[in-house]
Amino acid sequence: MRRTLQWALMLLLCLPASLTAQTRKHVILYIGDGHGIAPRTATRMALGQGRPGSRFSDEPNFHLLAQDRLRYNAMVTTHSLNSWITDSAPGASVYAVGKRGKIDNEFISLDPETFEPLETILEAAKKAGYAVGLVTTTRVTHATPAAFAAHIWNRDLEDYIAAQYLSSSQEEYEAIFNAGPGYDPARDWVLPEPKVGVEIDVILGGGARHFLPRNNPDVNGNATVRDRNGQPITDGNGQPVVLSGRRSDNVDLIEIAKDRGYVYVNSRDALLGILDRLDEFSPENDAKLLGLFSSSHRSYEAERQQLYPWEPALWEMTMVAIEVLKRKSDKGFFLVVEGGRIDHLEHANAGGIGYEGDRYTVVADVEAIIADDVYGGGTDRLAGVYGSDYMIKEVLDFDYAIEEGLNFMNDATAGQTLILSTSDHECGGFTVVGLHDAEDAQGNGTLIRTYARQPEKTDGQFTPVPENIDRGDDEIGGWFPEYELVEFQGKLWPEPAGPNARRIVIAYGSNPLVNGNGGTIGTTPGNHTPQDVWVGADDNVDGAFASRITGRGLLDNTDLFPIMRDFLGVTTTSNERLPDEKRSGLGAVEAYPNPFGEKLAVTLAIDRPQTVSLEVYNALGQRVRVLQPSAQLTPGTHTIAWDGRDDTGASVASGLYLVVARSGEQVVSRQVVRIR
Ligand SMILES: [Zn+2]
Structure with missing residues (x-):
């Protein structure tokens, strides 16, 4: 009897550990900001889709994107509470909190009626014992990541959003503002008690400016970009790379983060160096990871590859985040990964299609349009690189990040994993309009090839049609883009085969509204559209959860939240405004x-x-x-x-x-x- 009791007691005491080994659960939610269908198609084309002999059905080397391989697919609406055309703040908040009735524009996860914080899926996961992370190519305090871990009435209050990320209590949050001379007695940043937000285990992206003081940002040496050995990194001119700060309270939030257990990195090399010190991260200790790789948004991927190689790719940030998060909790993790700058390229790459004499042109897809630095962080655009090629690399970086998640999900030791990929809204009404003509690719305006010739047979002879529009009919086989795949930092990227190669044109197609995003160079910038967006899902539990996006027709954007919630087995305290009789x-x-x-x-x-x-x-x-x-x-x-x-x-x-x-x-x- 006594032996049985001891055995039973041992079993019970061991139960929590053995249970967690079997029931570790992970959710990775990917959001391509502004990511519509056309940039995805164009990226696949650049990797070879449609070349002669390259057929989806039977070509073993047909390049499918990672997002193409998610087994369950649906379309989802994006409208917010009071607008057909949404913004990232309500667009992402609705995924984060599943609020029935949606969220008003510019709010970050606040109830539009009561202004009270709505607990997010990330916060509920953290409180239930999961590790949580935010990874993005934008400032980490930008609206999309913020929607999962902050609560504030205007998305632009990014100094406060940064402080919310690092605080697990109201006291810790207020201590940040009390630490500096810029304390604002108006306290419009206050969270109602009890604080809803939680401390984030992994934060990776741009936006150091909201963590560093405006005056003397390098006062503690945190603004100097350093490699894994702590040595300063220099740019192409041999100058040290230094981040800038603009916190109006002049608090060095990075120094506070270090005090609270964060390991801080600010270069690609230092980030990848984390892979050699993963044993520093465990459920038992306080170690967390903060990586800020640029003052504002991370550079566009095209420019990162040529000009800013000390910044990491999104897929690299994702890879490190997964490795750290899976060590931070025996229960599992919840991770948001945002490809945040697809949207920015769509805002900046504007214009329309014209007809000149005998040919169609796209005035948008020229390098000058991308010179609009509204979203550029003040950097020069690359000479001779068109908007479409910027876009393709931006999408591919996002896609490689999804690939990292799929690899993790398919690892048998991972535990149960659910992957969702979607967008908060479309932007610019982008479409694939055709190909640059080989001879005119660098001209001012772009000759567009649309569909392949259809020969007509007259009197036994084939003749091309039509006569009056140059569609390149005289070049058989000229209907495919000419990209070469080159390796960079361990991944394949498409590069135009030559300066005059036929390249894909993806350009703004509709919604020519000037909305304050720019337009100073004689063009109309694109803006968000109300188009439905795609959502893909997959899991390694026989599709039990991922399949919930299918078989229902069109999804509302409040529908993704309960799938993640049920998978993780968490409840949130403030969302799910069901009809009263059901609540x-x-x-x-x-x-x-x-x-x-x-x-x-x-x-x-x-x-x-x-x-x-x-x-x-x-x-x-x-x-x-x-x-x-x-x-x-x-x-x-x-x-x-x-x-x-x-x-x-x-x-x-x-x-x-x-x-x-x-x-x-x-x-x-x-x-x-x-x-x-
Ligand atoms: Zn946007």
Whole structure:
């Protein structure tokens, strides 16, 4: 009997660890900002689609993109609460919080009616024990990543968003502002209590300017870009690369981040150096990763490859993020990866299609248009490189990041993994309009080849048609783009085969609205459109979750949230505005400390008056204690103590227990471990 008891006790104590090995769960959500269908098609074409003999059905070397290989696909709407045409703030917030009724423009994950923070899927995951990460090519404080881990009434308040990322409590958040001379008594950055946001385990992207003080940003040496050995990195002119700061409170947030356990890197070399020190990151310690590789957005991929090689690719950031996150929690992780600058190229690459004499031209796809530096971080554009080729590299960088996720998902030891890839909105109404003509590719305006010739047979002779439009009919085989694949930093990238090669033209097709994004060079900048966007999904649990995007017709953009929530098994306290008769309003059950010895504090959040019971079950499924008989509770957070005794007053054995809250048909629970 005693041996059996000891064995049972050992089993119970071992249970949490062995359970987690089998049930590790990971969600990677990819968002291509502004990523419509055309840039994706163009990128695949640049990799060889459509060349003679290269056929999807039977060509083994046909280059499919990683996003092409996600097995489940759907279309999703993008409109916000009050606009057909959305912005990244509501566009991403709706994925983050699943708010029925959507989010108003410019809000970052706030309820549009009450202005209260809406807990995000990332925050709920973190509170449930998952590690969490944000990776992007934009400033890390930009609207899309911010929607998952910040709450603020205007997306442009990026100094505050940065501070929210690094704070696990209201106290920590306010301490950041109290640390500097720029403290603002208006406190329009205050989060209502209790703080909803959580501390992020991995933050990688651009945007150092919102972490570094405006005056003397390198006061602590954090603005100097350094390699893995701490040596300063120099640019093409031999000058040290230094990041700039613009925090108006003059706080060095990076120094505070280091105090809070963050390992800070600011170069590609230092980021990849993390792979040699992964054992520094564990569930037990406080180590987290902050990588900021540019003052504002990371450079466009095309320019990164030529001019700024000390910045990392998105796929490299994703790779390192996955490696760190999978070590930070035995439970799994939630990671958002944004290809954030596809949208910027679409904003900047504007114009329209014209007809000159005997040919169509696209005035948009010339290098001068990309000279618009609204989104450029003040850098020069590459001479002779057209907007389309910028776009193809930007999409490919995003796609390689998806490839990293797929590789992880297909690793049998990964645990259960769900991958979703979508966009917050389309931008520019982009379309693939054809090919640059070989002879006119560098001209002012671009001769466009559209569809291949259809010979006509007259009197036994084939003759090309039509006569009056030059479609390149005299060049058989001239209907395919001429790209070569070159290797750069371990990946293949398409480069034009020569300065006059036939290249794909992807250009703005509609919505010629001047919206303040520029237009100073005689063109009309593109803007967001209300087009539906694509969502792809895959998982390694027989499609049980990924398949939920299919079989339903068109998806609403509130529909992705519950799939991620159910996969992770988390509840959020403030979203899911179901019709009242369906709402239970039952939030998560939390328990502290866990494991516990003599006393456990159980908290339960509810958001409307309802009848709730709270009970404790043992590992055999037997109810041992009624903590709260079924009773009407008021909205708010209720704390109920458990003294570790059963209903007879006897102290229960060490082991695993389940605290279960019930309201109507909804049940939420929390595993707890008692150690006597
Ligand atoms: Zn945009």
